[in-house]
Each structure stands twice: as C-alpha cells, then as structure tokens.
Amino acid sequence: MQVLYRALADLTRRRIMDELALADGLSLFEIHSRLFAEHGTTSTRQAISQHLAVLEEAGLVWSERVGRTKVHHLDTAPLRSIIERWPLSE
Template identity: 50%
Template structure:
C-alpha cells in the first residue's frame, strides 16, 4: 500500500465516525477550542455520551488524519479545523465519481 493510500484510509477512517464528523462541524463553526470547550459543546449540543478520555481519542484520530491542527497556548492545547484534506478528497479521488464526469 502506498503512502497516499494510507493517508486516504486514515482520512476515511476519521470521517467514518459520527462523533468525529460532529467535532469537525463544531470546529468549522469556531476554531481554537480546548478539549474542555469542544467536549462541552459536543455533549451539550449533540447529546453525545462520551468520556473525556474517549473524546480525546477521537481528537487524536482526527489529528493523525490531518483534519485538526494543534496550537499550544501556555498549557492549553487548542484545536482548529484543517479542511485541506477534505478539499483534496473532493478535488481528487471523489471527483472521478461526479455525474458530469461520466
């Protein structure tokens, strides 16, 4: 398997989970959120029942797929959306499946 295939698999794995898609949507609304802020928003706004440890694993998966960028502010880790991998997916692999391409 090539590196591109591995990156694509990580991206699809990250996008394949409802909680992670909700996290992406929340970061799209507002960047630079701490774990506590993001966790609170997702649990409150979407009723997701999750431990903070489990939630943190979702963030790690998103970070490994390149969908989240990290910035440290003192001892606080701030999370922001990096939509570039999604845009690359749309203009790359998914583009071949568009109706007007056939």
C-alpha cells in the same frame, strides 16, 4: 487516504469537526461541553481526546499550546483529495 476515510467514518469525529468549523480554536473541555450541549454526546473527555488524535493523524485537525491549554483547529485541506477524486458534478 485510508486514514482520512477512517477518521470521517465516525459520527463523533464528524461532530467534533462541525464544532471546530463553527468555533475555531477550542480546548478539549470546550469541545466536550459543546458536544454534550448541542448533540447530547455522553463521551468522556478521554474518548474525545482519542477521537482528536485520529483526526490529527488524518490531518483534519491540528493543535497548539496556548499557555497551559491545548487548542484544536480544523484543517479541511485533506478533504480536497476526496473532492478532486469524486467531483460532485461532471
């Protein structure tokens, strides 16, 4: 659970998740381009790759190879544990 909270604590990682929610199956280059265009993020591709690794470790992102390109997908299932623990209404 701590890995999940650590992954969500960073604004850039949450923005990556937002971009993957809007367009599933993005490459590192596409994520980098979208973060710059939509949010003005100046992170390098290497930094974004490290953020993606943290998100994958938390189970929030998974990736697959499509040809020579690695594409990333959002998985919101781990967020259910937060919702179940602290429901919005009681």
